[in-house]
Amino acid sequence: MIVKSLDHLNKISEKILKKLDKKDCLFLIGEIGVGKTTLTRYLINNLQKQNGLNQTEVLSPTFNLLYEYEISDFKIMHYDLYRIKETKELKHLGIFSEELDAVKIVEWPDLIKTPPQDKLEIHLRYGEKENKREIEFKGQGKWENFKNEI
Numbered sequence: 001m002i003v004k005s006l007d008h009l010n011k012i013s014e015k016i017l018k019k020l021d022k023k024d025c026l027f028l029i030g031e032i033g034v035g036k037t038t039l040t041r042y043l044i045n046n047l048q049k050q051n052g053l054n055q056t057e058v059l060s061p062t063f064n065l066l067y068e069y070e071i072s073d074f075k076i077m078h079y080d081l082y083r084i085k086e087t088k089e090l091k092h093l094g095i096f097s098e099e100l101d102a103v104k105i106v107e108w109p110d111l112i113k114t115p116p117q118d119k120l121e122i123h124l125r126y127g128e129k130e131n132k133r134e135i136e137f138k139g140q141g142k143w144e145n146f147k148n149e150i
């Protein structure tokens with residue numbers, strides 16, 4: 001599917017939110033600068049808006065690896081694992097577990113070997129023009145048919 005603009009990406013984020021439950025896992029896959037953090041920002045800000053809360057800054061967790069947001073009864077954990085190069089490092093840090101009682105949004109999830117569960121992979125690619133992108137959904141569990149629903 002073609003993402004025509006930032007505004008279009010924002011609308012897509014609302015469709016994802018409609019289906020999002022408290023323990024879901026969203027993996028964001030794509031090259032540097034393609035829009036993974038931007039999509040996460042829309043997800044978090046729209047969830048805040050829906051709950052009547054002020055929209056906060058959503059920064060890239062490039063150096064911190066993780067930023068957490070409490071939004072009403074949702075907890076969102078936003079990861080950027082680009083700097084992690086080995087699985088044992090990830091284990092050692094103990095920052096990611098599928099069991100966490102939170103929505104896990106993960107940029108650069110390559111090292112995570114997740115068992116089948118409610119996971120949505122979102123693949124982003126650059127489009128022909130500056131503000132265009134391609135988006136592809138690959139879902140497991142409840143997300144399996146999301147690509148046909150959107």
Ligand SMILES: Nc1ncnc2c1ncn2[C@@H]1O[C@H](COP(=O)(O)OP(=O)(O)OP(=O)(O)O)[C@@H](O)[C@H]1O
Nearest residue numbers: 003005006009031032033034035036037038131133
């Ligand atoms: N349709 C679009 N979808 C997403 N981003 C877009 C789009 N059009 C323009 N952009 C711009 O592309 C940039 C995407 O940057 P962003 O930080 O979200 O990328 P990223 O994938 O998180 O990069 P990194 O791998 O470094 O974390 C932003 O400046 C955003 O405004």
Ligand SMILES: [Mg+2]
Nearest residue numbers: 036037060107
């Ligand atoms: Mg990013």
